[in-house]
Amino acid sequence: MLNYEIVVIGGGPAGLAAAIEAKKNGAKEILVLERDLELGGILQQCIHNGFGLHVFKEELTGPEYAERFIQELKDMGIEYKLDTMVLEVSDDKKVRAMNREEGILNIRAKAVILAMGCRERTRGAIRIPGTRPAGVMTAGTAQRFVNMEGYMTGKRVLILGSGDIGLIMARRLTLEGAEVLGVAELMPFSGGLNRNIVQCLEDFDIPLYLQHTVIDIEGKDRVEAVTIAKVDERYKPIKGTEKRFDCDTLLLSVGLIPENELSKSAGITLDKITAGPRVNEAMETSVEGVFACGNVVHVHDLVDWVTEESRKAGRNAARYVSGALKNKGNKIAVQGINGVRYVVPQEIRPENLTGKTEFMMRVDAVYQNVTLVAKIGEEVLRSVKRRHVAPGEMENLVLDLGNINPNNMENLTIELVQEEGA
Amino acid sequence: MYDITVIGAGITGTFIARELSRYDLNILLLDKENDVANGTTKANSAIVHAGYDAAEGTLKARFNVRGNKMYDEICRDLDVPFKRVGSLVTAFNEEEMETIQCLYQRGITNGVPDMKILDKEEVLAMEGNLKEDIKGALYAKTGGIVGPWELAIALAENAVENGVELRLNSPVTAIKKVEKGYRVSAGEKTYKTKVVINCAGVYGDQIDQMINEKTFEILPNRGEYNLFDKSVGDMVKTVVFGCPSAAGKGTVILPTVHGNLLLGPTADPIDNKEDTRTTFDGLTSINDHAKATLKQIGFQDVITSFSGIRAKVARKDFIIEKARGREDFINVAGIDSPGLTAAPAIAEYVVEMVQASATSLEMPLREKENFNPRRTPSIHFMDLSTKEQEKLIAKDARFGRIICRCENITEGEIVDVIKRKAGATTLDGVKRRARPGSGRCQGGFCAPRVMEIIARELDVDMKDVLKDGKGSYILTEKTK
Numbered sequence: 001m002l003n004y005e006i007v008v009i010g011g012g013p014a015g016l017a018a019a020i021e022a023k024k025n026g027a028k029e030i031l032v033l034e035r036d037l038e039l040g041g042i043l044q045q046c047i048h049n050g051f052g053l054h055v056f057k058e059e060l061t062g063p064e065y066a067e068r069f070i071q072e073l074k075d076m077g078i079e080y081k082l083d084t085m086v087l088e089v090s091d092d093k094k095v096r097a098m099n100r101e102e103g104i105l106n107i108r109a110k111a112v113i114l115a116m117g118c119r120e121r122t123r124g125a126i127r128i129p130g131t132r133p134a135g136v137m138t139a140g141t142a143q144r145f146v147n148m149e150g151y152m153t154g155k156r157v158l159i160l161g162s163g164d165i166g167l168i169m170a171r172r173l174t175l176e177g178a179e180v181l182g183v184a185e186l187m188p189f190s191g192g193l194n195r196n197i198v199q200c201l202e203d204f205d206i207p208l209y210l211q212h213t214v215i216d217i218e219g220k221d222r223v224e225a226v227t228i229a230k231v232d233e234r235y236k237p238i239k240g241t242e243k244r245f246d247c248d249t250l251l252l253s254v255g256l257i258p259e260n261e262l263s264k265s266a267g268i269t270l271d272k273i274t275a276g277p278r279v280n281e282a283m284e285t286s287v288e289g290v291f292a293c294g295n296v297v298h299v300h301d302l303v304d305w306v307t308e309e310s311r312k313a314g315r316n317a318a319r320y321v322s323g324a325l326k327n328k329g330n331k332i333a334v335q336g337i338n339g340v341r342y343v344v345p346q347e348i349r350p351e352n353l354t355g356k357t358e359f360m361m362r363v364d365a366v367y368q369n370v371t372l373v374a375k376i377g378e379e380v381l382r383s384v385k386r387r388h389v390a391p392g393e394m395e396n397l398v399l400d401l402g403n404i405n406p407n408n409m410e411n412l413t414i415e416l417v418q419e420e421g422a
Numbered sequence: 423m424y425d426i427t428v429i430g431a432g433i434t435g436t437f438i439a440r441e442l443s444r445y446d447l448n449i450l451l452l453d454k455e456n457d458v459a460n461g462t463t464k465a466n467s468a469i470v471h472a473g474y475d476a477a478e479g480t481l482k483a484r485f486n487v488r489g490n491k492m493y494d495e496i497c498r499d500l501d502v503p504f505k506r507v508g509s510l511v512t513a514f515n516e517e518e519m520e521t522i523q524c525l526y527q528r529g530i531t532n533g534v535p536d537m538k539i540l541d542k543e544e545v546l547a548m549e550g551n552l553k554e555d556i557k558g559a560l561y562a563k564t565g566g567i568v569g570p571w572e573l574a575i576a577l578a579e580n581a582v583e584n585g586v587e588l589r590l591n592s593p594v595t596a597i598k599k600v601e602k603g604y605r606v607s608a609g610e611k612t613y614k615t616k617v618v619i620n621c622a623g624v625y626g627d628q629i630d631q632m633i634n635e636k637t638f639e640i641l642p643n644r645g646e647y648n649l650f651d652k653s654v655g656d657m658v659k660t661v662v663f664g665c666p667s668a669a670g671k672g673t674v675i676l677p678t679v680h681g682n683l684l685l686g687p688t689a690d691p692i693d694n695k696e697d698t699r700t701t702f703d704g705l706t707s708i709n710d711h712a713k714a715t716l717k718q719i720g721f722q723d724v725i726t727s728f729s730g731i732r733a734k735v736a737r738k739d740f741i742i743e744k745a746r747g748r749e750d751f752i753n754v755a756g757i758d759s760p761g762l763t764a765a766p767a768i769a770e771y772v773v774e775m776v777q778a779s780a781t782s783l784e785m786p787l788r789e790k791e792n793f794n795p796r797r798t799p800s801i802h803f804m805d806l807s808t809k810e811q812e813k814l815i816a817k818d819a820r821f822g823r824i825i826c827r828c829e830n831i832t833e834g835e836i837v838d839v840i841k842r843k844a845g846a847t848t849l850d851g852v853k854r855r856a857r858p859g860s861g862r863c864q865g866g867f868c869a870p871r872v873m874e875i876i877a878r879e880l881d882v883d884m885k886d887v888l889k890d891g892k893g894s895y896i897l898t899e900k901t902k
Contacts, residue, residue, distance in 0.1 A: 035824065035827060083823060085823075085824035085827065085830070087830065098811070098815070098822055098824070099822050099823065100815070100819040100820070100822035100823050101819065101822070102822075103811070103812045103815040103816060103822055104808055104811055104812050104815070119862070119863045119866060119867065120863070120866050122725065122726070122862075122863065122864040122866060123726070123864070124649070124724050124725040124726035124727055124864060125722065125724060125725065127702075127705060127721070127724065127727065129699065129700050129701045129702045129704075129705065129727075130699050130700065131698060131699045132698070132700075132728060133889075133894060134888070134889035134890070134894040134895060134896050135896070137866075137869075137896075138866045140866065141865075141866045141867075141869060141870065144870055145870060145897060146901055148870075149870055149884065150900055150901050151884060151885060151897040151898075151899070151900060151901060152897065152898045152899050152900070152901055153896065153897060153898065154898055155898055176901050176902055177902065215702065216699075217699075218699075220696055220698075220891070220893075221889075221890070221891045221892065221893030221894040221895075222893055222894055222895060237702075248898070261828075264653075
């Protein structure tokens with residue numbers, strides 16, 4: 001049995017930032033376990049730029065962004081194991097992992113940080129009828145083939161879903177000489193960042209078909225054609241609106257799912273909406289001493305926010321190990337209501353709040369001219385105007401909770417209020 | 423000169439080839455696809471039926487009941503997942519209660535053991551997720567679930583280990599009668615054989631008509647399915663059939679041997695024997711059945727949808743006979759449900775037919791001394807104890823490297839299924855044998871890795887690694 005103060009599961013942006021921050025906050029024996037052959041996670045296949053605007057105030061590519069953390073981690077002498085798969089995490093913080101050189105590893109940790117990231121939703125999850133040929137794949141898998149393995153995945157491409165990876169791949173495949181015929185999006189708005197719509201579609205004259213979905217895939221061995229159709233407000237395809245594209249590839253960018261199989265093995269409570277662990281102000285899950293951060297908690301759209309959230313988790317894991325994190329007092333539930341789909345953290349403990357506390361959230365639709373209002377009971381803590389909010393863009397709200405009544409029994413709510421006359 | 427050529431390496435063809443490999447014969451097993459089990463065998467309900475469905479006196483009834491009994495031993499010998507989980511036919515009203523009474527009686531006539539009519543309380547005690555308005559059910563203890571393509575692959579492998587010659591990528595294009603046998607053109611080659619056994623599934627009629635006048639026609643009939651994630655695999659514990667009616671045999675909800683949940687099938691006549699598409703209406707209809715039957719079912723947990731084609735014939739029974747009295751041409755056709763269950767009994771029967779004609783064919787059947795009914799055991803790393811796992815990794819480090827993170831499949835297991843007899847050459851071939859890519863990410867993460875391993879082990883370029891059938895290329899060219 002190996003012993004560490006903190007075991008970090010996942011060496012992507014979340015795990016790296018958490019490990020570094022834990023070390024900076026006094027934790028000594030830290031081990032990062034990474035299942036891939038290198039640190040950096042999915043950033044390593046994101047060779048486009050646009051990373052780091054908030055954290056570093058400059059535009060980096062994914063690998064460059066990752067490299068800064070990898071270098072810092074190595075400089076700090078934090079231990080890590082690559083090509084190592086974690087098989088199980090128990091609720092008493094024992095971690096079972098394996099790799100080629102050491103075989104089965106049993107590790108006891110004082111604190112665990114879950115940073116496993118997320119996976120892509122697949123064809124099956126969205127029920128696309130038709131045949132099952134080669135040439136239907138998720139945008140992230142195509143990204144790996146193109147950017148890391150050096151192979152093209154098709155010549156004439158249609159994309160379903162306007163998530164960020166799909167948008168990025170529309171541009172990437174175009175630059176590599178493929179013809180991207182269009183992007184179909186089920187919703188009346190894109191799920192991706194506005195900047196990606198502009199830079200990846202509009203700049204290349206790739207049409208975006210809002211309120212459209214794929215209704216048929218043809219081709220026995222390889223995709224030969226894909227048909228899309230407009231949908232009504234109940235997402236049912238409308239007869240007569242079909243458009244058939246001769247193409248050899250259908251890329252799917254239809255959402256990301258936090259990867260929480262290990263969290264389940266540890267008995268951690270998951271949030272039904274985020275599909276990630278419910279966390280408190282310290283990014284601690286329902287199992288004491290097990291923290292979580294990054295896309296395993298909720299899917300982010302910018303890695304910069306992952307980094308910030310993960311630093312919080314790392315810092316608090318170190319405080320937990322040193323006994324500085326309190327867990328005796330009252331707990332206040334945090335809820336998104338009236339247009340706010342979810343808020344992270346889902347719970348706060350007043351005894352650990354020192355002042356400014358950041359909340360991350362997503363809205364459930366596109367709204368113009370609204371106010372984000374945070375309340376405890378009926379008392380308004382803060383209200384902030386927003387000209388435009390959309391599900392594809394995560395919102396954050398900083399609340400000063402230093403003076404919160406520690407015995408407060410009411411929920412903290414965050415909601416959208418439509419401006420009058422708007 | 424081959425003694426016997428079996429056309430079609432699906433569940434029927436592989437069972438027959440393997441059964442024949444007990445004897446000192448030159449056997450050729452042909453398939454048009456680039457892998458065994460690549461037709462109906464890879465897309466069906468995966469059920470070992472108890473045997474109360476088929477009308478009494480039919481071959482279906484006889485071979486279903488007999489085949490069911492043979493499953494334990496065969497799956498043990500071949501190391502194939504098989505579980506007797508029992509089956510239920512549900513009844514939600516009085517009319518359906520009468521139907522299950524009839525099924526019970528038919529089961530008795532067919533010789534099905536261990537059946538019982540359950541009342542509401544008994545059913546709910548067995549399947550707590552069934553809707554409360556259930557009236558009763560027919561329970562059959564001998565109903566089971568199996569991995570159908572795993573079984574066919576294991577049979578092919580064991581057959582090859584026992585001397586059968588397997589030729590894939592060999593669509594039969596012509597059969598000519600010659601003296602003392604036939605000349606079979608398949609792929610680029612021509613094979614001389616004394617006996618032809620036609621197990622060509624949905625193409626059984628076409629193969630038959632290469633030599634004989636038309637006596638039967640395969641009526642392809644498509645069934646669509648939804649497969650759910652393992653997290654909801656315990657929604658039912660037994661094979662739960664809807665009550666059969668004039669409209670059909672009823673939809674089934676069942677656990678799979680790997681712990682997923684399977685729902686289906688539809689039954690739609692189609693024109694094209696390759697038309698394995700799924701349809702919005704088809705999937706909706708099976709989902710509606712599940713909603714009407716179960717208290718709890720979430721369609722967000724569907725990980726894939728697929729369809730398979732039944733080889734139906736107008737006769738409503740299996741066709742297992744010498745083609746128009748020819749001693750040396752046996753048709754095994756129209757093997758739709760319960761074909762999977764019946765297959766071992768069909769194989770036994772076909773060997774008896776060959777035996778009966780042995781003298782006239784001048785082809786005596788002598789049992790081999792060295793026939794090995796057991797195939798080289800496969801490795802399921804995650805089922806081993808920690809000690810065994812450590813030993814295996816120490817011996818071969820590739821078992822220490824997980825490639826499929828959803829199903830925890832190691833590189834060692836993937837290499838093993840590529841290196842075996844009748845081994846995998848494609849991404850789906852590896853998936854059907856070792857299961858990487860069959861989990862919740864459906865190969866999103868592991869497909870590039872598995873392709874690398876296939877390319878390395880078979881010494882081909884990544885670009886030439888196929889997803890499944892010929893023409894199912896995944897990568898088109900190198901990037902700029």
